[in-house]
Amino acid sequence: MIWQVEFIILFLVIICGIAALWVKDLLSAAILFGAYSFMMCILWAVMGAVDVAFTEASVGAGVSTIFFVAAVFRTSRRTKD
């Protein structure tokens, strides 16, 4: 475990999470949510949970972002909050 890295990443994770919810555009939100997943992946790698990190890398970075984009593509990007 590398607590220094982890500390920074934890901070970034929170920022990413807030940003993904704060941003007023759903596609951006989906992209930022992808970034959130990246951060989570690092976090788990740092904590030694390699399998979880692997899963998150494959799911969060790849599939779930694509799902989000596909959903936004089929609906709309507009959001009021």
Add this chain to the structure above:
Amino acid sequence: MRIRENNVEQSDAFDETGNRQFQRIKQTAPAFILTFVIAIATWIVLSGKFDMFHMTLGVMSCLIVSFFSHNLLFYNTDIRRLPSAWLRFLYFFPWLIYQVFVANIHVMYLVFHPHMMDLIDPRIIQFKSRLKHPMSHFIFANSITLTPGTVTVHVSLLGNYSVHAIDTLSGEALPGDMEEKISRILDE
């Protein structure tokens, strides 16, 4: 769950006669084998285990991959000419690395320059390339992106390039030297 397909139905391999199927196998066999070889090589790098169990799994996996995507990796390609093309590509590669390195130094210079805004003068330039093969287009476009001050914006089918250049200097060099080298790789 009987789904009525609205798509234009394709005549599948089923209604083809055995002879044509044989022809098809004959056509695809080299690509299949080559894909299989490449896959095995990659597998060995990835796996690092040489016991029976894992090698069996490897062969099975490689067969699956080659079955699924032999017509992806080698698409519209004359396989007999490939080895020489690869050799020439290896010859081209160090030059590319060098160009990339130069490009990076250039961008680094721009990035850290205090008056960066004065130095840059972005513009989109367009030119026509004489390359034909998709592969060479691909290599050319990616090389443009990696080399000094230019990013490929669009490549049309007929070889019309539009390129975003960060300053006038980097834009002028195109298509230039690189196109020559790439056309030589694929022997066009």
Add this chain to the structure above:
Amino acid sequence: MDAFFLYSSIYLSAVMVLSLYRAIFGPTVLDRLIGVNAIGSKTTALLVLIGLVYHRVDMFVDIALAYAMLNFIAVLGASRYFQKIKGLYDEPGRR
């Protein structure tokens, strides 16, 4: 050498903040996409570095490899959105 890797990884994660700025405040979606793509490439390096710090790099390389591949897919998917829907901002009436 371990300490060196450790500090590099800390540095790398700190550098990520800069890319994150672009990802969060980028005026357009595509700027965000650039930022996220940059974060992705840094993450790939960071994963291998963490592996080195743990002395188990052979385990972490797989993740990094998967990461490099899937990051590409995500970015491609997001940019693909614009190839079908024109306009930087939302276009009403598409289903």
Add this chain to the structure above:
Amino acid sequence: MTEHYSVLLIIMPFLSGLLISIFGWYDQKKCYAIAILCLFLSIIISISLLLAVMQNGEPVQYRIGGWAPPWGIAYHVDYLNGIVLVVISLTSFLNLAGARKVIEKEFSDRIGAFYTLYILFTTGLLGMVVTGDAFNLYVLLEITSLTGYALIGFGVNRAPLSALNYLLMGTIGASFYLLGVGYLYMGTGSLNMADIAHLLPAIYHSRTVMFAFLLILCGLFVKMALFPLHGWLPNAYSDAPSISSGLIAPLTTKVMVYVMIRMVLTVFTPAFSFSFAALNSTMVWVAVIGILSGSMLALFQTRLKRMITYVIVTEIGYMVGGFWLGTRDGMTGAILHIVNDAMMTLCLFLSITLISYKIKGDRFSDFRGIFRKMPVTMTAFVVAALSIIGVPPTCGFFSKWYLISGGIAAGHYGFIAALLFSSLVNAVLFFRVIEIGYFEPFSDHGANSGHVPEVRMDEAPVSMLMPLMITAAMLIVLGIFSGDIVTRAIQFAIPASII
């Protein structure tokens, strides 16, 4: 094979669900046969499991993967879940048995998927009940939820929106549960329920355990729609296709109540739950508020299905309140009410399915003259209504009997008053519907000659009526035999320490 029954009970529906999804692409006709067959078998298996438990007098254990409990997942069937298993498989079977025509009408192009979801839903419920592992329960809970969302989301009107809301709330609930299990794991290092219960007494004083308790309860309350957290339920259940709500409404909430009972009694043990955490009276008051407001809200509804959903909210209050009274009678009542309420709700929803097969719309005003149109269906409906009101000899009376007598034993008169009040309100609610079905279209002129325009009798097909009639008969049979159920099974399900 008998020793594998407890796992077969889960595996058999699971496998047949998968088979159905494959057959759905090739031969849709087989789907129904497979589904009904496997549900029937699961009834047999669950009954034989219950009988086995009764004969041996001790729980049936099963080690999956051959690993001993704390390391592997163990199945554990005792009196409590034996009963619930029978209820689940019976409900699921009865609901599906006659519904073939409705399904073919509503889901014409995705029959295979529907049956698969249906069977997987049942599998999830059965698994949740039978498992002895806290985390395994979560996974099965999620199967149930996911399939449930899909089944609800294919409804009419705003069903997708309701299902999405349900999904969000359900995820919150499940996540809280998961978090609570995490706290427990942090405190004890184990996931097996029995093992946790064994390890827990040493750390009763720890705040971790307390929070685990609260979080798990919170999550379960969201899932079971206890009053302030019930927001998702009415929309979800009333917008769902009636065949789905006939499956989901009787079972989901009841199984969640079961899980609560299991958690409180088996994992945290009564010693912690009733004396250490001392939540009894708070919980009972919450339930009382739930009962009262559920009844009041039900009064304002103008659609039958919606009204019944609020009645479900009220019934949840009964069970939760009765359980948390902490007396033997109250718990007996709560467990008995799980059984009875499942059957009652099933009967109501089955009759609604039949009605909606013939009549469009479920506003009260759509039910004019329905007694003449569908007398058998409405008879069953009336039986169910009487049971919910709590009229002997229907089963609803007896669980209410136990609940009230539990309230008396605990000296909690607020709960009794709430129960009685909601019974009265239920009477009002259902007689409002019955009145409309019975009186209208009425003639204002010629009061005595009474020429009512004749409505043609137009019943649903017999295949659909049969399960309904069986269910209605079950209500009375369960009522008459409730003494047996209590003395032979339920009283062993409650730990001896509770008086």
Add this chain to the structure above:
Amino acid sequence: MDIVIGFLLVCGLLFFTGGSIGILRFPDFYSRLHPAGKLDTMGLLLSLLAMAVYVMMDFSIASFLTGLKILLIVVIVFVTSPTATHAIVDAGVRAGLKPWTKEGGGGV
């Protein structure tokens, strides 16, 4: 050997830094792509190279293959990164972003 590795890694980190700052500093989307596309790739190339060398230092088949794997990442990044850049810039054009020019300003 350590020095070589250190040098490569520091260079890589430097390129990464440059990429990040470039993304921040450049005026518009198109010009931001230059650092993003080039510097990050280069940074990754150099740092992964350093790590590959480090891994391969105590030589065995396993470690050699691990090093190769790291290099495989590089190869993949070398293929994907320009393509990703290209995809993004293409999306930008289609989305209708006007490039920033010295004379006209514009851009976002």
Add this chain to the structure above:
Amino acid sequence: MEIIYSSKPLLAVMTSVFVIPILLSCRNSNIRETWTFIAGFIKLLIIVSMLPVVLAGKQPAITIYEVLPGLALQFRVDAFGLLFAIVASFLWIITSAYSIGYMRGLKEHSQTRYFCFFALSLSATIGVAFSGNLLTMYLFYEMLSFSTYPLVTHHQDREARSSGRMYLVYILGPSIGFVLPAMLISYHMSGTLEFAVQGFLPDQGNYTGLLVLLLLFIFGFAKAGIMPFHSWLPAAMVAPTPVSALLHAVAVVKVGVFCVARVMTGVFGTKLLASFELNTVICWIASITVITSSLIALSQDGLKRRLAFSTIGQLSYIVLGIALLSRSGMEGGMLHIAMHAFGKITLFFCAGAIFVATGVKNISEMKGIGKRMPITMAAFFIGSLSVIGLPPCGGFISKWLLLMGTVQAGQYVMLAVLLTSSLLSGAYFLPIVYNAFFCKPGNNTFQGGIQEAPAWCVVPLSVTAMFSILLFFYPQPFLQLSRVAVDSFLGGP
């Protein structure tokens, strides 16, 4: 008290239930009604066949099934129950006959449904009469409520709907709200619900608790029409007349009173009531009801409404009589169940007959009707005599015993109450008779020849009138039964 096993009570209860499927499947109305009669006779036979056994001091009993641990569905026939059952089942046959006339005369709709629920409510009534414990009694009580609902609302018009609603609210509300908790509380106090001769509640207990419990029971059985919970009775008058006869004279209200009496004797026991002087409270409540309802009855113009309020008062006589806890009082109360039943049913039949024949509902329109319908009005006269309590009618005996009871108990206020109410009932019944026979109709409505209602109507009402008189001379079976019952309640002669 010897308890003998016998399946007769069960058979008696189930007879009418068995007949329902036959009724449902019959398309022909004659066959249908024949079955009704057959069932009624069989039931009466079964019940009467238990009479000697009961008079010999034995109690036929049967336990059907133990629904809850310690609580069974249980029938036990004692003298009181048998008295009630005989009255109910006998009058039922007559009512059936009458209702055939009435229903056919008015060409009512859905007669099959009518007869089905008719049979069902008969079963429920007998079930209440024979029930061996509180749970069984509650079960049949609720069954009666629900099975009479379609009868009350038979017309399916707006008025029927609103009064049906009222009926349900008044009957169901207290039974769920009061009786159920009271029952559970008593179960909790004593651990059983089985009726005992001296009550099953434990002897010790605080006064307030017992009082609350008693009040819960008394008001809970709202069918008894004790005053704040009486309004359903006049409202339920919208029902067809046979139904209201049944409701108000025999089954429903008497079931209510029977339940109250059972609770007082079987749950609390006379000793407990006496020791806490709880009976006085009931006496007062009942006497208030008696006086008030009589006063209200005076002001009613609708014949059936007036009868209804009279019924409310008369019911409270029974409660009052039993609550006096004196030998004659209790005997009188029990006997009054029978006597009042015969009298009141006659009156209702008459009202129905008048309606069938002339379509008149209000008393003010009945001047001179006696000339046109002499038999009916004569029967009406006999019935009212019986209800007022004058010889030569059965009502006299019960009222006499009641008065004796008040004297025995030393409750002279109650004596005054009873006398006043008798006077009042004279005041609201006799003018009708007088007007009918001696006044000239205002607008020549009832001129012309004799036009009685159909024979199906007239015969039953004459039969009941005859019985009213007959009971004055031969009250033996009922009197003996009530004596046996009182003996057991008060603990030996």
Add this chain to the structure above:
Amino acid sequence: MKLIGMISIFWLFIVLVYGTSDFSAWGDPESPCNLHVSNYYIEHAMSDTSVPNIVTAILADYRGFDTMFETAVIFSAGIACFFLLRRPKYDAPEAVVFRHIQTGITLRIEKGGRLPKESDEFERIDTQWVPYDLVIQVTSRILVPFIQLFALYVVAHGHHSPGGGFQGGVIFGAAIILFAVSNTLRKTTHRVSEKRSAVLCAIGVLIYAGTGVCCLLAGGNFLDYSALSGLLGVDPVTARSHGIMMVEMGVGLAVTMVMIWIYYNLSSAGKQHEGL
């Protein structure tokens, strides 16, 4: 609403933070959760199953039942998406557009016209114009086989390195999604049709459950792979290892196909006609 939400959230935050006060410190090796069950796994995983990756050993063996239902969860998600979204009957498009790839000329064929066969020369394009992006297509062509190979590697090496059926399956699915993104959805459905993906994902789960049932039939408990030793002709420990491998393959197959299936339905809103 926002304020109420904020306040209640803040309150909950305080409460939950208070709840952490009895936690054992972060990273404490002596905390109860690190002592009881998990130690058994760490110490016995190798001797019980001969799988060095403890996570895989627990996932597929000790708690294999969880994983079976995890697969069922993902399977039911696929079914659910299909059930909710699929719209097999929709209005046929007014016109079908084809592109001659070599020249880039688009042909618009009105209703009733003769459709050219899709081939290397002609490519059907969506109603909304799809650019023919040469670079992306070539990259995906190169990349897809390698990603697939990598996915299979991940499945096969779940015993020794991180990964396993689920991760491999997702990556394999992602490879096909990449193909769909860079080409068209229609081309992808020609390679992996919806029916095939649906049936295969059910088969994937069936492989898992079937392995368990095999154990049942071989005389062991459900999912007790050591019962398969007679069948496979190896010792029980190796049988467990092989059992885990079989199970992982099932998971991989199921997950791959479900990912593809969900993507098909999501990206085309159930029409499976033109995708992202």
Add this chain to the structure above:
Amino acid sequence: MDDMIAIILSKYNYWTVITLMMIGLYAMIVKNNLIKKIIGMNIFQTSIILFYVSMGMKKDATIPILEHHPGMQEHVYHAADYINPLPHVLMLTAIVVSVATLGVALSLALKVYDQYGTLEEDEINAKIRKASVKS
């Protein structure tokens, strides 16, 4: 003061978990847009995963893949050397569940959009109200 730092250092991970959880919960409760709610839901789920993973953390331990050399079969493994693997296993399942939930949620959102043409909850409610008034 030192105590404070010790507490912070030993608990900050959990606090982050709670913060993330609250962010997700807030989004699920307050946000108006359905996709935002779904993102909030995913953040909520990830926070729980983070909780589990940090729970299984051990100082000075390596990843839970045994260092296994083919030569030495009889090696004894010390539990303290490896990070607790059980939470990882559980969380793999949880991630799968969360991605499955995501798929279903998105398809429901698609269906909602298909019906109402918007993803904003208040607009949808307004449309529902309008429809119910009309009928």
